[in-house]
Amino acid sequence: MTLIDRDDCTLVIIDVQSEFYPQHRLDVDRLRFDETVRRIAWLTAVADRLDIPVVVTEEAPEVSGATVPQIRDALPGKAVTLPKNAFSVWDNPDIAAALDATGRSTTVLVGIETDICVAHSAIQLHHAGQRVAVVDDATYAPGPAHERGLRRLAGRGIETLSTKEIFYDWVRTIQRADTFHDTHADLTVPPGVRL
Numbered sequence: 001m002t003l004i005d006r007d008d009c010t011l012v013i014i015d016v017q018s019e020f021y022p023q024h025r026l027d028v029d030r031l032r033f034d035e036t037v038r039r040i041a042w043l044t045a046v047a048d049r050l051d052i053p054v055v056v057t058e059e060a061p062e063v064s065g066a067t068v069p070q071i072r073d074a075l076p077g078k079a080v081t082l083p084k085n086a087f088s089v090w091d092n093p094d095i096a097a098a099l100d101a102t103g104r105s106t107t108v109l110v111g112i113e114t115d116i117c118v119a120h121s122a123i124q125l126h127h128a129g130q131r132v133a134v135v136d137d138a139t140y141a142p143g144p145a146h147e148r149g150l151r152r153l154a155g156r157g158i159e160t161l162s163t164k165e166i167f168y169d170w171v172r173t174i175q176r177a178d179t180f181h182d183t184h185a186d187l188t189v190p191p192g193v194r195l
Contacts, residue, residue, distance in 0.1 A: 001131075001159070003169045003172065004106060004108065004131075004133055004161075004166060004169040004170065005106065005169075006050050006052055006169075006170040006171075007104075008104050008105055008106045009052055009104055009106040009107070009108055009170075010052065010053045010054070010055060010099060010102045010104045010106070010107050010108070011043065011044065011047045011052055011053070011054045011055070011108050011110070012054075012055045012056075012057070012089060012099070012107055012108065012109050012110070012111075012121070013040060013044065013054065013055070013056045013057070013067070013071060013110055013111050014057050014084075014089065014109060014110065014111030014112065014117050014118055014121060015057055015058060015059045015064070015084065015111050015112050015113075015117055016037060016040060016067055016068055016071055016110075016111050016112055017058055017059070017061065017064040017065045017066060017067055017068065018064075018065035018066060018067075018068050018069075019063065019064045019065035020059070020064045020065070020112060021033060021112075021142075025142075027142040027143055028142050029142065029143075032140065033140055035191060036112075036137070036138060036139065036140040037068055037070055037071065038070065038191035039110075039135075039137055039138040039163045039190055039191050040071055040110045040111065040138045041070045041071045041073070041074045042074075042163065042187060042190050042191055043110060043135065043138055043163055043166065043167075043190070044071055044074040044075060044076075045074040045184075045186075045187055046167060046170070046184075046187055047076070048074065048075070048076035049180070049183075049184055049187070050170055050171075050180075052170070053078070053079075053080075053102045053104065054075060054076055054078075054079040054080070055079070055080050055081075055082070055089075055095065055098050055099060055102075056071075056075065056079055056080065056081040056082070057081075057082055057083070057084040057089055057092075057095060057111075057117075058081060058082070058083055058084060059083075059084045059085075059117065060083075060085075061083060067081065080098045082094050082095050082098060084117075086120075087116055087117050087120040087121075088117070088120035088121045088123070088124040088125075089117075089121040089124075089125070090121060090124035090125050090128055091120075091124060099125075099130075105129075105130055105131060106130065106131040106132075106133065107125050107130050107131070107132050107133070108132075108133045108134075108135060108166060109121055109122055109125075109132065109133070109134045109135065109139070110134075110135045110138040110139055111138075111139060111140075112139065112140045112141065113139075113140065113141035113142075113145065113146075113149070114134075114139040114140060114141040114145065114146045114148075114149030114150060115141045115145040115146070115148050115149030115152065116141070116149070118134060118139050118141075118149060119149045119152050119153060122134050122153055122156075122158045123153075123156055123158070126156065126157075126158055131159075132158050132159065133158075133159040133160070133161055133166065134150075134153055134158060134159070134160045134161075135160075135161060135162065135163055135166055136150055136160040136161065136162060137162045137163055138163050162190075163190040164190050167190065
């Protein structure tokens with residue numbers, strides 16, 4: 001399989017909402033969750049600078065709130081935010097139409113929860129003929145559910161890669177990476193990544 005082509009790719013941010021994990025949920029690893037949110041915000045800003053379309057979903061926003069401010073603040077002006085009623089993004093007609101409207105055939109997925117909404121989305125998109133890549137350190141589910149979700153995706157032949165890996169797929173060359181870092185000094189290293 002070839003590298004992920006930024007000119008054929010859409011970033012989809014799944015359900016990273018302010019009330020999805022309220023503070024009293026004891027099963028949430030806050031440190032790992034917060035790190036995931038920081039990576040998603042970083043990747044969103046990178047997608048914006050590289051002109052990669054961004055689609056954001058919000059599951060039951062009247063209950064789970066809007067997309068968290070850290071990600072919302074990084075969204076490009078052309079980003080599309082849509083409500084999600086089925087677990088898979090592809091099973092929501094408005095979201096499927098937004099993805100089709102990009103004219104791109106590769107979908108990069110980040111968000112929550114790895115074992116349900118991310119997994120369902122990846123499987124359905126893959127089945128529909130899209131190339132799908134799940135960014136494993138920019139997805140989250142509490143406890144062992146994260147790893148179970150990643151195992152399920154691997155069993156279906158769906159690509160997983162890290163925030164760092166997707167960035168370098170998108171820029172491809174040393175010169176482009178250096179130019180990007182020189183131009184966007186605020187986005188030199190993904191959060192939590194040691195180079």
